[in-house]
Amino acid sequence: MTSQKYEQTRSCAKCGYEETRFLDELTAAFEETRAWSEPCSKCGSTDFSGGSNALPPLSSKQLEIWAINDELHFSQQDEDLILATPSNLELLLEFLDSPSTHIWQRRTLASALYILWYDAYPQTGKSYLQNAEFAEKVALEINKRTSLFVELGASKSEEFGEPLWYLSSYVREEFEKHKP
Numbered sequence: 001m002t003s004q005k006y007e008q009t010r011s012c013a014k015c016g017y018e019e020t021r022f023l024d025e026l027t028a029a030f031e032e033t034r035a036w037s038e039p040c041s042k043c044g045s046t047d048f049s050g051g052s053n054a055l056p057p058l059s060s061k062q063l064e065i066w067a068i069n070d071e072l073h074f075s076q077q078d079e080d081l082i083l084a085t086p087s088n089l090e091l092l093l094e095f096l097d098s099p100s101t102h103i104w105q106r107r108t109l110a111s112a113l114y115i116l117w118y119d120a121y122p123q124t125g126k127s128y129l130q131n132a133e134f135a136e137k138v139a140l141e142i143n144k145r146t147s148l149f150v151e152l153g154a155s156k157s158e159e160f161g162e163p164l165w166y167l168s169s170y171v172r173e174e175f176e177k178h179k180p
């Protein structure tokens, strides 16, 4: 953990007052801990419009906390998409493979792995993310873990008629279609 501070801003929807504060890495990393719910310090309104969050790059320290705590989210929506940054690959694999990581977090990490492949694979990814060599590397890591994914419930469990990491079922379909 670095001592770097991450800037957060917000604007009051009622009086327009703009506020800025600085958070440490572990507070800024998670949606629940960076939530800024105190009322406007000028007019007391709790209605805010706009604002920004500087987010720290993923670190082992953040994952150590997140992996065993299902109350914390990097993002409550599309967390797998947030985690799927190519430079995160080694960290994602480390925590995916660790039996001490909570099953929901392992499923999110598995999903992020598929997204990394999808984004980098030349026939499925956006042009600026395409990287055939990296896609091949990720595919290798996915294929090595077939039995782990079954263990995590990939083929059995369903939610809303889709496999458990349903957010990326289109990614999994593409992966199976191209059989890398």
Ligand SMILES: [Zn+2]
Pocket: 012, 013, 014, 015, 016, 017, 040, 041, 042, 043, 044, 045
């Ligand atoms: Zn205000």
